[in-house]
Amino acid sequence: xxxxxxxxxxxxxxxxxxxxxxxxxxxxxxxxxxxxxxxxxxxxxxxxxxxxxxxxxxxxxxxxxxxxxxxxxxxxxxxxxxxxxxxxxxxxxxxxxxxxxxxxxxxxxxxxxxxxxxxxxxxxxxxxxxxxxxxxxxxxxxxxxxxxxxxxxxxxxxxxxxxxxxxxxxxxxxxxxxxxxxxxxxxxxxxxxxxxxxxxxxxxxxxxxxxxxxxxxxxxxxxxxxxxxxxxxxxxxxxxxxxxxxxxxxxxxxxxxxxxxxxxxxxxxxxxxxxxxxxxxxxxxxxxxxxxxxxxxxxxxxxxxxxxxxxxxxxxxxxxxxxxxxxxxxxxxxxxxxxxxxxxxxxxxxxxxxxxxxxxxxxxxxxxxxxxxxxxxxxxxxxxxxxxxxxxxxxxxxxxxxxxxxxxxxxxxxxxxxxxxxxxxxxxxxxxxxxxxxxxxxxxxxxxxxxxxxxxxxxxxxxxxxxxxxxxxxxxxxxxxxxxxxxxxxxxxxxxxxxxxxxxxxxxxxxxxxxxxxxxxxxxxxxxxxxxxxxx
Numbered sequence: 001x002x003x004x005x006x007x008x009x010x011x012x013x014x015x016x017x018x019x020x021x022x023x024x025x026x027x028x029x030x031x032x033x034x035x036x037x038x039x040x041x042x043x044x045x046x047x048x049x050x051x052x053x054x055x056x057x058x059x060x061x062x063x064x065x066x067x068x069x070x071x072x073x074x075x076x077x078x079x080x081x082x083x084x085x086x087x088x089x090x091x092x093x094x095x096x097x098x099x100x101x102x103x104x105x106x107x108x109x110x111x112x113x114x115x116x117x118x119x120x121x122x123x124x125x126x127x128x129x130x131x132x133x134x135x136x137x138x139x140x141x142x143x144x145x146x147x148x149x150x151x152x153x154x155x156x157x158x159x160x161x162x163x164x165x166x167x168x169x170x171x172x173x174x175x176x177x178x179x180x181x182x183x184x185x186x187x188x189x190x191x192x193x194x195x196x197x198x199x200x201x202x203x204x205x206x207x208x209x210x211x212x213x214x215x216x217x218x219x220x221x222x223x224x225x226x227x228x229x230x231x232x233x234x235x236x237x238x239x240x241x242x243x244x245x246x247x248x249x250x251x252x253x254x255x256x257x258x259x260x261x262x263x264x265x266x267x268x269x270x271x272x273x274x275x276x277x278x279x280x281x282x283x284x285x286x287x288x289x290x291x292x293x294x295x296x297x298x299x300x301x302x303x304x305x306x307x308x309x310x311x312x313x314x315x316x317x318x319x320x321x322x323x324x325x326x327x328x329x330x331x332x333x334x335x336x337x338x339x340x341x342x343x344x345x346x347x348x349x350x351x352x353x354x355x356x357x358x359x360x361x362x363x364x365x366x367x368x369x370x371x372x373x374x375x376x377x378x379x380x381x382x383x384x385x386x387x388x389x390x391x392x393x394x395x396x397x398x399x400x401x402x403x404x405x406x407x408x409x410x411x412x413x414x415x416x417x418x419x420x421x422x423x424x425x426x427x428x429x430x431x432x433x434x435x436x437x438x439x440x441x442x443x444x445x446x447x448x449x450x451x452x453x454x455x456x457x458x459x460x461x462x463x464x465x466x467x468x469x470x471x472x473x474x475x476x477x478x479x480x481x482x483x484x485x486x487x488x489x490x491x492x493x494x495x496x497x498x499x500x501x502x503x504x505x506x507x508x509x510x511x512x513x514x515x516x517x518x519x520x521x522x523x524x525x526x527x528x529x530x531x532x533x534x535x536x
Contacts, residue, residue: 024529030120031524034113036081041110044070044103049458050170050489059247066347066389068171069396071095072105083523090519091373095149098508099403100168109516111453115446116524124439130521132443137517139432140425141510147424147483148413148506163501164408165401167417172397177215184220184381185401190224191379193409200406206328206380207398209391212360213384224329225380229366230357232307237357244350245293246335251302253280261514265328281306285313286343291344295355297321318368329370404505413506416497418486419455421509423473426451455487462489462494
């Protein structure tokens, strides 16, 4: 930075680095932003639908992830461009709010930007384009409210929830066990759902996995599965009608808070100290026995002496159980968490019908199953798979299914998938655009064309001719006045998505359109990009 003077003697500052900054303004800036966002959207387009392809992602430290979940792919892609990062955020917000539709929302945003670029080339102002998109989005959302269907279900009759979970899982790795996985997700939600408040707390559903075994071996446990084992080989491994004591205090003698030193100058003093320390352990074990507990679960560890005393007193124990697991266990078995031994009492114990240690395969891997709990409001989905990669993908797939079933408990309105709702909305938006006078009609027609990208991608990913399949569905929807006709991705023989039981939640579909429109509107408002150039 240097200070210079102009011809009139007025000082001004010259900033040295100003010349090394690259700058894009106006239409070139908009086009560069649109290009970056579209490249991200095109990456995900082939992952859409039940026949969508998977992506393999390798992290910097060599960790491999195989997935076709939009949010997971974008999360691990390490996107550098600022505008492309907006699409990563878009996918994440769809995942947090709905849980499913993360790929579709990014593909739709990419299609809208593609159409916006064509309109900008024709000379339309970006703000007029975004206003037209906003207007078209409102028409599309109103149309979804008209064509939606309401489903009815109860705890006993929940077949329709399973159908919706099947739709979500049909594009995932679990297609081999589709019915079992869908049923597991539905039963888990129904176990923890509060139908009076129409709400589900997903924190009460734990997803636990163990490498080995087949996907078919996965099951729902009405209780908690802990990746721990009984602390001593000599303790009982299968406890019926267990009274569980949950401790968050350490199994050790109290320690002085200040610095201290003990001088021991004789054997008698050493033996007295050892006896006193052992007495602490004996008193702790006796307090647990006196309150009637048959199983002690401790958040902290304990040494071999305490472990031996517990075994001698025929009191099975588990150590190093995490805080989250402790809380879930307390909810499931109706126990109170005990912070001090002095607070032990029989009414603070939890109950479980059976606690057992299970071994897996030829390895020494062991897990603890706490089943038949007093309060079955906490459940565990126990996943098996050939390797860690498959287990993680199954967990992600089940999480999507759980979110969709939860959304149906909150709002039981559905639309039919297979691109049926997008084609219906496209026809409606085009119809409304014909009634509009002015520039907005071009943006509305562009929005309608963008909506058709979803069914087109579904058809292409299923090996069907995209344009021909889309044209046929549009023709039949107009002639038959049936908004439930979509792309027959699985080649069942009927295009009626109601017959095929391909369901999506109304809330999720509306959220897709609203979020995609908002992000596109934000990108179209940016007309100046100032960034420091790379080091030479």
